[in-house]
Amino acid sequence: MSGNRATIRLPMAESDRHLVDRWKGEEAPLLPLLHAFHDRDGHLSEQALRAVSEGLRIPLAELYGTVTFYHHFAREPGGALEPRVCTGPVCRMRGAEAVVGALEGAVEMPCSGRCDDPIPVLRGNETFVATPAAELEPRPTPLPPPSAEGVEECVFRHIRAPHRDTLDGYRATGGYRALDRMLGSGSPDELLDLIDASGLAGRGGAGFPTGRKWRAVRDADGGPKTVVCNADEGEPGCFKDRVLMDYDPHAVIEGMLLAAFATGATRGFIYLRYEYPETADVLAHALDEARGAGYLGRGVDIHLRRGAGAYICGEETSLLNSLEGEHPFPRNRPPYPVTHGYLQTPTVVNNVETLASIPPIVTEGAAWYRGLGFGDQAGTKVVSLSGDVERPGNYEVPLGLPLATLLHDWAGGGRGGRRIQAVTMAGLSGGFLAGDDLDVTLDEPSIRAKKSFLGAGGVMVFDESRDMVEVALDAMRFFAHESCGKCFPCRIGTRRLVERLSGEAGPREVESWIDELSDLHRTMKSTSACGLGQAAPLVTESLIRYFPERVRTLVEARR
Structure with missing residues (x-):
């Protein structure tokens, strides 16, 4: 032929x-x-x-x-059962590379959201923790440490109650009371006004006022309208959403149903990151219970969709593209998801913690929630604390709490009594705080004044034994690996920053090196398509600001 x-x-x-x-x-x-x-x-x-x-x-x-x-779809036979070892910043400090070498067929994966209990290993649909001898033990998600005396919690207030993850256990501690009240005698306008008055803002990183977002979806033309729970917490150092979904899944479901009531949505999705396989089972069971009890399926239903490993899917428009079966690139904005979201219909996208905050706000009131924070700060924030600290874990703190109080009074200070040298903010995305700038309060105004931000609330601690250039290089390698490649300022910029932090390339005079990086930073922050390329420069900016002598040593070593 x-x-x-x-x-x-x-x-x-x-x-x-x-x-x-x-x-x-x-x-x-x-x-x-x-x-x-x-x-x-x-x-x-x-x-x-x-x-x-x-x-x-x-x-x-x-x-x-x-x-x-996507990272986790294997293309070769048996690939799904290969051990995948977390080599995120905290796990790398604890010896993750040795675990990769000790486990036959093991491959590395980015931070898998278990920084409070390193080193996690995924094999098939099971999560294990590697012992120092590289033996694998199944372990449940650690519960949050008890709150400090006299501090009232919001999303963690009942999470330690027995069987809170079941419908009966949830109802026994007041669950679904907020939804019953709104469906019985409330109205969407009443709920929207209540959320506005509470001051609740997005807890996934962006901090956009929740009431304003819901109102925009309610007022948007077109439909059907959609509620999406962004449970793709891929930011290294962040693991708060996992504990909420594992121990309080009905709170997330009730929050989504209240969002649907306020906005007029008739469908919902929980987009769960791949690295939480056991959480998928918990959520599926909770959805079945809610459906059996009549909360779902009568006007509103919620579908569970599991990602496949891509940091960029934590960005809401990439997540929506992933849901739709498209290549998960970020979308150009405007238009925004509130008018053109899932399948180009009005869509509200909220984080797990944001949604779990809604039921207690409805039952206890806006004034109660505002009063949980210090000073002018409204409410609480769950901070995921990990690294070189005595008691890592998820802590629900009043917004405005001094960082030093969390680090030293609540979490016991530096691991082994060593001095804390630096911390990251917003996982990795906020860069470092060090020196006198550790004297901040945990709220956006205070931290933004130090050229960082609180974001999703991941705080990784590095003691005086850590080489901060190596820490910054590890962080930048993560950003370069996870860049989706859509825009060249991020795709090329993160690679160039890796080369300069590793000593592979760049000027050999300190002043020229800093000038070149400053130009890279400006370009990336002003022209990148999404938050990844805009946030990555904060790592190297803060390294230069806090550790100039270490930068000088790095550059002069290339002469």
């Missing part, structure tokens, strides 16, 4: 057809269908991808590009 070749289409296997038919009529079908094949076969085969392509009518090349963007 010569000339055009006919495309040969092999018939779809009956077992493949069954999986495709199970999901193709569902909302946001691509991710659950890919997971179904991945779980069944231990990898995504060419045959499976062709079945998905045909069943969902996605061009094969486009599907392949999307699948290979």
